[in-house]
Amino acid sequence: MDFSFLSSIAWWVYPLVILLIIAVKDVFFNRRHTILHNFPVIGHFRYMLEKIGPELRQYIVANNREELPFNRSQRSWIYASSKKQNNYKGFGTDMDLYAPGYIFINPAMLPFTLTKGHPNKETPHLIPSAKLIGGFNKRKRPYRPKSIINISAMSFGSLSARAVESMNLGALEAECYHNTGEGSLSPYHSNGADVVFHFGTGYFGVRDDEGNFSMEKMVELTQKNRMIRAVEIKLSQGAKPGKGGVLPASKITKEIAEIRGIPKNEDVLSPPSHSAFQGVEGLLEFIEDIAVHTGLPVGFKSAVGKLDLWETLTDIMLTTGKGPDFITIDGGEGGTGAAPPSFSDHVSLPFVYGFTEVYKIFEKKGLTERVVFIGSGRLGFPADTLMAFAMGCDLINVAREAMLSIGCIQAQVCQNNSCPTGIATQNKWLQAGIDTKIKAKRFANYIKNTKKEILEITHACGYEHPCQMTMSDVDVSMGDNNYTKTLGAVYGYSKTKVAYKDMEHLKNCPHLGGQHQNASDMAEKAGMAL
Numbered sequence: 001m002d003f004s005f006l007s008s009i010a011w012w013v014y015p016l017v018i019l020l021i022i023a024v025k026d027v028f029f030n031r032r033h034t035i036l037h038n039f040p041v042i043g044h045f046r047y048m049l050e051k052i053g054p055e056l057r058q059y060i061v062a063n064n065r066e067e068l069p070f071n072r073s074q075r076s077w078i079y080a081s082s083k084k085q086n087n088y089k090g091f092g093t094d095m096d097l098y099a100p101g102y103i104f105i106n107p108a109m110l111p112f113t114l115t116k117g118h119p120n121k122e123t124p125h126l127i128p129s130a131k132l133i134g135g136f137n138k139r140k141r142p143y144r145p146k147s148i149i150n151i152s153a154m155s156f157g158s159l160s161a162r163a164v165e166s167m168n169l170g171a172l173e174a175e176c177y178h179n180t181g182e183g184s185l186s187p188y189h190s191n192g193a194d195v196v197f198h199f200g201t202g203y204f205g206v207r208d209d210e211g212n213f214s215m216e217k218m219v220e221l222t223q224k225n226r227m228i229r230a231v232e233i234k235l236s237q238g239a240k241p242g243k244g245g246v247l248p249a250s251k252i253t254k255e256i257a258e259i260r261g262i263p264k265n266e267d268v269l270s271p272p273s274h275s276a277f278q279g280v281e282g283l284l285e286f287i288e289d290i291a292v293h294t295g296l297p298v299g300f301k302s303a304v305g306k307l308d309l310w311e312t313l314t315d316i317m318l319t320t321g322k323g324p325d326f327i328t329i330d331g332g333e334g335g336t337g338a339a340p341p342s343f344s345d346h347v348s349l350p351f352v353y354g355f356t357e358v359y360k361i362f363e364k365k366g367l368t369e370r371v372v373f374i375g376s377g378r379l380g381f382p383a384d385t386l387m388a389f390a391m392g393c394d395l396i397n398v399a400r401e402a403m404l405s406i407g408c409i410q411a412q413v414c415q416n417n418s419c420p421t422g423i424a425t426q427n428k429w430l431q432a433g434i435d436t437k438i439k440a441k442r443f444a445n446y447i448k449n450t451k452k453e454i455l456e457i458t459h460a461c462g463y464e465h466p467c468q469m470t471m472s473d474v475d476v477s478m479g480d481n482n483y484t485k486t487l488g489a490v491y492g493y494s495k496t497k498v499a500y501k502d503m504e505h506l507k508n509c510p511h512l513g514g515q516h517q518n519a520s521d522m523a524e525k526a527g528m529a530l
Contacts, residue, residue, distance in 0.1 A: 022040070067410075075404055078405055082449075100480075103475070106473050107462075111461075112461075120455060125452045127451050128507065130500050133299075133326050136370045137325055139325065142511045143194075144511045145229075147177070148451070149397075150196075150395060151167055151176065151178045152397035152402070155204075156256070156259065157260070158424065162422065165436050166443060167402055167443055168189050168192075170406075170440040172192040173441070178194065179196040180196065184204040190225065195229065198301070199232075202270035203276070223294075229513065235301060283313075299327055304349045304357060329355045329373065331354060331375075331377025333377045351377035352387075360493045372394045374395045380396070386466055389469045401446070406443050407421045407422075422434045461473055470495055471491075474487045
């Protein structure tokens with residue numbers, strides 16, 4: 001049969017035939033979508049626009065200060081800082097200075113002046129922790145972090161191998177510690193940076209064949225890996241306190257199974273609560289047991305809601321003289337853990353409210369000097385860090401800010417394994433776009449530039465170290481005829497003065513971070529500078 005006549009049909013007939021087929025399918029065979037049945041063909045555009053809605057708002061519709069969790073101005077500052085570009089802005093602020101809750105940092109009439117030979121003359125981003133972790137409880141290996149800003153708990157599995165490795169290499173250069181997250185210590189956490197080993201109810205990396213906590217494995221892990229400088233027990237996190245998780249078998253690779261100590265072909269449950277201890281008293285005994293066996297400082301991470309058990313905790317600390325070496329308060333605005341919206345939107349207090357409630361309990365009972373307080377929850381910007389220090393924080397952990405520094409675009413698809421930047425996915429093709437050396441440098445730049453700016457504002461307030469910030473150094477706008485009030489007046493307490501000598505003393509501390517065995521060899525191997 002001769003089909004040559006088809007060549008004479010106008011080209012535009014073919015698209016019409018395709019559209020007709022789609023229309024027939026929508027009207028007669030679609031049973032799931034009313035819009036497609038009632039508006040065949042054009043109804044598809046509605047779903048297309050809905051799918052790309054976040055991108056349209058992010059790049060076209062929203063203004064510089066409108067988006068959450070991080071607006072365009074915040075993201076741009078992190079991007080510029082990580083790339084060592086100009087992160088200044090001209091023509092004044094575009095913030096509403098009269099908005100309720102706006103934060104004002106009060107500068108001194110005369111700033112603190114660096115003298116000749118001062119440690120910050122040579123290293124403008126040097127800010128070690130003013131407190132020694134494990135010092136009060138006399139741990140065998142106390143630890144003074146070399147940086148007040150560090151990487152929060154994000155595990156290999158939730159983040160890709162290349163993302164974790166980039167952060168660890170960057171942490172080595174920036175001289176900050178890297179929290180492993182609850183996915184255990186991986187090779188990608190082991191490039192030379194100080195490490196805080198973090199575990200949750202699944203006890204990944206330190207569990208026996210039945211999934212119970214194994215002290216033997218904990219001791220073996222910490223002895224083999226001297227870069228582990230502290231141990232953190234996860235009680236809850238800001239994104240989903242009181243909720244466990246399931247790691248489906250489809251996402252468990254051979255490598256992840258070996259690192260976490262889990263079966264490869266089975267779903268793995270992380271229950272809501274711990275099986276290794278019961279109650280607050282059991283928690284404190286568990287902390288002490290790990291500290292005695294490993295010689296390391298031990299603390300815990302928690303979101304904040306009800307305060308009765310915090311009262312119980314401090315009462316037992318007063319009675320026994322024992323307690324955690326550090327406590328990480330995770331704000332409800334935390335977001336690296338995928339969670340149901342009902343949890344992430346409503347369960348647990350935001351950082352400012354949660355931290356102040358807990359700190360007041362410790363301050364009331366005279367226990368603040370015994371604990372290193374770590375703040376977490378969108379605090380990775382200089383002014384936010386200084387506000388947290390004024391309230392009583394000693395260290396800051398950053399998570400999403402660290403992700404942004406290595407290329408995250410806030411696509412908000414972390415839960416789908418389809419992160420377009422290769423950071424929050426196990427997709428090998430998407431990960432391939434991450435150059436670990438380039439991204440490591442960018443993360444290091446972000447940390448260094450943030451610390452440098454923190455110091456500059458600290459000096460403007462007349463202080464040498466952020467630990468000297470007080471509740472009267474920060475004002476909060478009340479949005480009415482009260483004008484502004486100090487943090488102390490708003491939250492009803494005064495921060496306990498931190499014992500502090502000078503920066504030179506901190507720099508020469510024998511327990512300062514970055515001095516673990518083989519750190520120099522690891523740095524040389526990685527091609528990074530200590």
